[in-house]
Amino acid sequence: MADNEVLHADHRLEYPYSRSTGPVIGAFLTGLLDGRLLGVEGSNGSVIVPPTEYDPITSEDTGEMVEVGPGGVVETWAFVAHPRPKHPLDRPFAWALIKLDGATTSLLHVVEVDSADGITTGDRVTVRFRLPGERIGAMSDIECFVPESGGEGR
Amino acid sequence: MTETAHEPVTTLATPIRLDFDFTPGVAQSRFLKGLAKATFMGQRCSVCGKVYVPSRGSCPTDGVPTTDDVELPNTGVVTTYCVVNVPFAGQSIEIPYICAQILLDGANISFMGLLQEIPTDQIRMGMRVEAVWVDEAELTPSLSSVRYFRPTGEPDAEYDTYKEYL
Numbered sequence: 081m082a083d084n085e086v087l088h089a090d091h092r093l094e095y096p097y098s099r100s101t102g103p104v105i106g107a108f109l110t111g112l113l114d115g116r117l118l119g120v121e122g123s124n125g126s127v128i129v130p131p132t133e134y135d136p137i138t139s140e141d142t143g144e145m146v147e148v149g150p151g152g153v154v155e156t157w158a159f160v161a162h163p164r165p166k167h168p169l170d171r172p173f174a175w176a177l178i179k180l181d182g183a184t185t186s187l188l189h190v191v192e193v194d195s196a197d198g199i200t201t202g203d204r205v206t207v208r209f210r211l212p213g214e215r216i217g218a219m220s221d222i223e224c225f226v227p228e229s230g231g232e233g234r
Numbered sequence: 235m236t237e238t239a240h241e242p243v244t245t246l247a248t249p250i251r252l253d254f255d256f257t258p259g260v261a262q263s264r265f266l267k268g269l270a271k272a273t274f275m276g277q278r279c280s281v282c283g284k285v286y287v288p289s290r291g292s293c294p295t296d297g298v299p300t301t302d303d304v305e306l307p308n309t310g311v312v313t314t315y316c317v318v319n320v321p322f323a324g325q326s327i328e329i330p331y332i333c334a335q336i337l338l339d340g341a342n343i344s345f346m347g348l349l350q351e352i353p354t355d356q357i358r359m360g361m362r363v364e365a366v367w368v369d370e371a372e373l374t375p376s377l378s379s380v381r382y383f384r385p386t387g388e389p390d391a392e393y394d395t396y397k398e399y400l
Contacts, residue, residue, distance in 0.1 A: 087263040087375055091256040097248045109243035165253075217243035 104133045107145050112221040115209045117149040119183050129183040151206040151228055152180035152187075159196035169224060174199045178225055192224045204228035261291030264303065266375035272367040274306040274338055284342035310338040310383075311391045312361040313399050317354045330354045336363060336383055337399050344399050351384035360390035 101109060104120060108131050111118035120131030121143035129148055134141060157176040163169055168190050176199070177186040192208075193199045205225040215221040258266060261277070265288035268275030276287030277300035284293065285304050292299050315334040318327075332349040334357070347365075349357060363383040373379045 084260075085263065085267075086257055086260055087266055088255055088257050091254040092251060093254070094249055094251040097250060099246045099248050101244055101246050105246075106243045109246065110240055113240045113243065217240075218246060 102133060104131045104142070104145075107131070109217045109219075109221075111145075111147075112209070112219070113212075113215050113217050115212065115215075116147055117180060117207060118145045119148045119180070119185075120145055122184075126184040127182055128185050129180055129187050146182065148182040149180040149207055151204060152178040152183070152225070154191065154199060154201055154203045154205055155179050155186050156201055157191065157199050159193070159199065161196075168220065173224065176205070176225065178205060189219075189222060190224045192226050198227070259291065261289050261300075263375075265289065268305070269377065269379040270373050270375040272370070272373055272379065274308070274365075276304045276306050276338075276341055278302040278304050285340055286343050287338060287341045287345065304340070306338045306340050309362065309364045309386060310336045310341070310344075311396050312349065312357070312359060312363055313337050313344050313396045314359055315349065315357050317357070332357050334363070334383065335399075337396055342399070347380065348382040349384070350382040358390065360393060360396065362386045362388040362391060 108118050117129065118131060119127040119129035122128045122132075122135040123138040123140050126135070127146055127148060128135070128142065131145065132142060155177040157174045159172070159174045160167065161172050163171065163173065167173070169192065171192075172194050173190045174193050174196070175188065176191045177188055178191075179186040191199055191205055204227070206228045208223050208226050209215070210221055210223050264277075265275050274287055276285045277289035277291070278285045279293035279296055279298065279300050280302060281296040281298055282293060284295070285306070286293070286300065287306055289300050312334045313336070315332055317330050317332055319330045321329060327348065332352070332354055334347055334349040335344040336347045337344040349363065350366075362385065364386050365383055366381045367373065368379055368381050
């Protein structure tokens with residue numbers, strides 16, 4: 081430890097919040113444990129994913145849970161060439177709004193693609209869950225979405 | 235609607251976390267490295283002569299860099315104190331305990347320290363105290379090198395000698 085050396089130390093500031101999910105988000109997260117994507121019936125035939133307790137447009141109570149996906153369509157996206165440490169993937173990916181089959185709203189998640197040339201609006205993608213033993217009942221139980229064609233043939 | 239093999243999810247852990255690479259800078263690094271050698275290192279202002287510990291590298295009154303290093307002794311005076319009786323999350327010391335402002339002999343600013351080896355109803359302003367360091371093998375460049383302060387048993391300091399520092 082030289083006299084002119086400036087010290088460094090890791091310092092972590094953390095607030096360990098625990099949130100109550102409520103019945104609807106709770107059902108959605110329980111579905112993830114089972115490897116299923118659930119939405120909820122909203123007003124006028126809509127299917128809201130992730131589900132909400134109230135329809136965001138009409139404010140009416142939402143109805144039954146319905147299974148959606150596992151595939152869907154990319155509505156818009158943003159490519160991340162250099163992931164940050166807290167990003168969901170440690171390799172290049174795209175954030176994407178994905179309208180799952182059977183849903184009328186879109187879900188924000190990530191698509192595993194290695195370049196911006198590998199994704200475009202309108203692409204078909206499908207969900208990749210973590211292995212059952214690795215799931216914790218959280219959004220991260222969805223590891224990512226992947227191109228339905230396996231990334232080939234475009 | 236559907237059967238599930240799992241208990242329904244009712245809570246979700248959502249920690250908010252910030253990871254810092256903290257650096258105390260040149261001046262406070264000198265103080266912290268002193269702690270690793272079981273010494274209190276301060277700095278004297280070349281204009282007003284006041285001794286700051288830990289030094290921030292400049293004099294807040296005169297606005298000049300402090301370059302004159304001063305090794306301070308292990309002893310000082312309790313200028314004021316607080317007896318902590320209230321438990322709180324993350325508390326590492328058994329309550330009740332005494333949190334004291336300690337003015338080291340030769341210093342012109344006090345800092346906060348833990349006071350032990352005295353019942354909480356016997357602490358008083360002006361009490362003479364000394365630092366108790368951790369074992370040599372456990373010394374690190376951090377305030378955890380100071381285990382706590384304890385009374386020396388010397389007569390109390392006169393109020394006039396520390397009233398400026400309250």
